[in-house]
Amino acid sequence: MILIIYAHPYPDKSNVNMLMLKLAANNPDVAIRSLYDMYPDFNIDVEAEQRAVEQADLLVLQHPLYWYSYPPLLKLWIDKVFTQGWAYGAGATALKNKKMLWAVTTGGEHGHFEGGDHPGFAVLSQPIQATADYCGMRWLSPVAVHGAYRADQTALLKQIRNYGERLTSWRED
Numbered sequence: 001m002i003l004i005i006y007a008h009p010y011p012d013k014s015n016v017n018m019l020m021l022k023l024a025a026n027n028p029d030v031a032i033r034s035l036y037d038m039y040p041d042f043n044i045d046v047e048a049e050q051r052a053v054e055q056a057d058l059l060v061l062q063h064p065l066y067w068y069s070y071p072p073l074l075k076l077w078i079d080k081v082f083t084q085g086w087a088y089g090a091g092a093t094a095l096k097n098k099k100m101l102w103a104v105t106t107g108g109e110h111g112h113f114e115g116g117d118h119p120g121f122a123v124l125s126q127p128i129q130a131t132a133d134y135c136g137m138r139w140l141s142p143v144a145v146h147g148a149y150r151a152d153q154t155a156l157l158k159q160i161r162n163y164g165e166r167l168t169s170w171r172e173d
């Protein structure tokens, strides 16, 4: 089973993430938890989140890139849900060998991140990849959907379709 932890601060205003979620929802193995819809007061139900994560073989963290990072409720979700004894430390097995996929959308184009003037995804992914590694998870190559504001949607839709394919072929990754 695939669990998408979705963190968009303004879910009703999303264009790209909304398309990605619509596509993902066609996959019968996918369950979606939209954090900003579920916890507008940031009062996360840690036990419910841990139970949901335990059901998953693939954990997807999906969000728009905000200032080269993730939106605050996703950071809080990790801080609260990845507890000692459950996610890491002595006797912790909840996340072990589960796979993690980071799926992020950006206003910037591919060249903004891979042109050398700004940190690329090998750098930006480090905190979340280190977190996954620390908890014994298996890190998959991230999905980055670039150019959210582009007028020509063709390239955007191609990247979104690629996300859908990753959600069906992830067992081979």
Ligand SMILES: Cc1cc2nc3c(=O)[nH]c(=O)nc-3n(C[C@H](O)[C@H](O)[C@H](O)COP(=O)(O)O)c2cc1C
Binding pocket: 008, 013, 014, 015, 016, 017, 018, 063, 064, 065, 066, 067, 068, 069, 105, 106, 107, 108, 109, 148
């Ligand atoms: C507060 C804020 C910070 C942002 N920071 C970045 C950024 O650092 N890099 C980037 O490429 N896009 C940045 N963006 C653009 C968003 O990533 C973009 O609007 C989003 O990925 C589009 O997805 P959506 O249609 O689902 O909202 C930022 C947007 C906002 C509102």
